[in-house]
Amino acid sequence: MCAQGRVANCGDIVYEPQSVEGPKGLRSCSGGNSRFAQLDDPNKGWPATSVGSTVTFNWVLTARHATSTWEYFIGGSRIAVFDDGGRQPGANVSHSVNLGGRTGRQLVLAVWNIADTTNAFYSCVDLQIGGGGGGGGNPTPTPTATPPSTPRPTPTPTTAPPASGTWSAGTAYKVGDRVTYGGATYQCRQAHTAQTGWEPPNTPALWQKV
Structure with missing residues (x-):
């Protein structure tokens, strides 16, 4: 949304929508990263994708890290978990998630937990369950890859590093x-x-x- 210009004043996330990485166990769209604090602002007019009671989340991965689990949360409650057991995923990963009878506008937090580090990738998706939102189709979270269809979007270089x-x-x-x-x-x-x-x-x- 931010990288595509559909949401304004997003900050650094416009340039690196794939890099919302932070310690495991957080429940924020920014992954606890102050550079991406705009992602935690519910008043920025995030578009919502219209979905039914079950939705498929599609991940496109450019860096295929060994994975422990994938988790999905609504309102702080985990609604789904997929255990990869430390395996390396393919370049494309899909999960079908039952939204548990919820209706109306809901914010889904998708978390990709990496197996061999203490970090995870975080992405949020706004959904209109039962219709009435903007857009359509299945949302795509944003880890190390392309921006999602509805989520909230890492920063522009400011200093050139010395070689080696x-x-x-x-x-x-x-x-x-x-x-x-x-x-x-x-x-x-x-x-x-x-x-x-x-x-x-x-x-x-x-x-x-x-």
Whole structure:
């Protein structure tokens, strides 16, 4: 929605809709990331996708991380969980979720829990259950891939990192950049601006050890 210009004033998420990553166990659209705080604002006029009592969520993955579980929440209550047992998913993942008899406008939080890190990817989808919303079809959450059909949408580079320099929070990295951290060298997999807590060993979605 934000990357497509359908919702205005979204902030950094316009540039990196695939990068809403944070610690596991959160229940916010922003994944606890202050850069994406706009995603937690219910007053931004997010369009809703009209659906029936069961909806299929389609994920398109550009980085196929080993996965523990996929979880779906409405109003803080988990309505579905899919256990991948640590396996690596395919590039396209679909889940059919029963919405439990709910009607009207509802916000679904979709969480992709990574098996080999403490992090998860977060995405929210606005639904109009039983009709009456904007758009249509099955919503697509946004992890490491293309933006979703109804969710809320990572930031524009501001500082160019030194070639093979030491990793530093606050530095903007582009794909292919190399850094050192803890005596190891890592190569950037996705453009982003580094934050404390996003050290290369902790964010395999962003860094690959070389």
